Amino acid sequence: MTRPVLRVKDLRLSYPARGASGVVHAVRGVDIQVAAGEVVALVGESGCGKSSLARAILQLRRPDTGHVLLEGPDGTLPLHQLTGGALRRARRWIQGVFQDPYASLDPRMSIGDAVAEPLRAFGLASGTTSRERVAALLERVGLGAALATRFPHELSGGQRQRVGIARALASEPRVVVLDEAVSALDVSLRAQVLNLLLDLRRDLDLAMLFITHDLAVVRALADRVAVMYLGELVEIATRDALLQTPRHPYTRALLDAVPVPDPVLQAARVSRPLGGEPPSQERVPKGCAFASRCPVAEERCASERPTMRTVGGSAVSCHLA
């Protein structure tokens, strides 16, 4: 594999619990790397910390400890240490796309101005050059340059999500973090946006960290998959290894829970849905975080914390894998 453009090392993020004196441990020591042209999918249930991890990587929330290293054109940028102007300049190389395209666009700003904003902010283009770049970006995401004069409310959800992607691409970043970027879209629009992302990966050699709870999307897009549970990664593997030979019991439970669009296969399934709910992030268990819901847990799982190790090419954090 080529040298990773994004390296995240032992990242931790916590914040004060609402209305109490406790602390929510949202991200508990995550290591992850993404190479140029690679799509790494991050999956897990709501509340597992995947959006917190995205925010900590993008420095929208400052991590407690840990490293976020980005390969810029002039060397490695330690995002976790940068502040002020240095951080703003570094943001040119790492951009985010979020779930709700409506909330991330200013309703009073035309689509053209919204896409031009990063060009101006990073001093990349202005005037005619900027307009030409905006037109090219809108074409690139399949919208057509004529849309530049329209406003967010005149667009469909799928179109707005493309605008969000065009805006993220404007500064020619090396890394894009997408947080549930296709979750709000209808089936036919979702396929269109996923195809756009597949094209972009191929044409621009982008590194993408794709956060989703939708395992069907993982199938289509991911090169590698990281599975997160209660603030930690429990398994990292190539897409095919993860889908065909899931090593962690939690990964197996997640895959089992996805309904297959085939009534015959569906009826042949015997697995019972995973019961219960994840433990509180304020009271993280001493042993394996998944032990309380795990169908195969043994005594030591409740007391001894598993660490990441390599099993048949996959990295997995389970005593029994």
Add this chain to the structure above:
Amino acid sequence: MSALLTIEDLHVRFASPDGAVHAVRGVDLEIRPSETLALVGESGSGKSATALAVMGLLPGSAEVTAHALRLGDQDLLRDGGRRARALRGGRMAMVFQDPLTSLNPHLTIGDQVLEAVEMHTDLSRGAARGRVVELLNEVGVPQAQHRALAWPHQLSGGLRQRALIAMALAGNPSLLIADEPTTALDVTVQAQILELFQRLCSDRGTGLLLITHDLGVVAAAADRVAVMYAGRVVERGGVSELFSDTRHPYTRGLLASIPGDLGDRDRLPQIAGIPPDPLALPAGCPFHPRCAEEIDRCADEEPLLDGRAACWVTRETT
């Protein structure tokens, strides 16, 4: 068995500043006791408007007409829809997508279920409180007695959706309408909720109208399926025939665009274009501008549901 819900030639029209929107354009559906009918379609296809028309929940500005709209032998359109309102929450109940916005943040879960129980039964206060715990138990809320005292924000999305289902069951409904009930939930919780629905249908004989855009959910939960596009049912059938012998190009497109194993392809099959503007439906078949199998006739004349599909191509080749 006679039908629980009968819908014949249902139309829903809304006035909008830009003109009249004909959101539902002649829908026929039927649900029998214990049966789950999945109503599938994308945003704006008319699936939610159909459900709201049955429940009598459309705003007064909406115009609802039908040849028949009946729950058992009750005419839901009688007295200008007052009949539907009288049955709502009792013989028929609805569960929505977002459990947090459907719950009152200022009342405990138990008090909200209690309200529903008191509205639909003659139980004493004490007996009604007992019924609340029974209902919470039935929908799988652990430690129901204790959780009844919790506020909505203290519960997970899955538990909130269970609480809403408990409220919907308070009037012992024979028909339950669930609009995207698992869309906001994680897959693991979705599997639990779908299992709960299946149990309610078989144990209580409840008929379920399940509105969803997720064909995986359809395969897991439905007995029969109706696919809607631009206000009409364009394909219907038993769940296995719909998946194994798909008749409408739109349904085929939906099935193909589910991300599956890409294999050697580097792209997902996709349906071109976007759903039509309800203010300006194309002439002929409303799907023809996006259809890969279009023939001459499709642009001129709208096909009606004939057997399983509303499609000229299907009709000429089968």
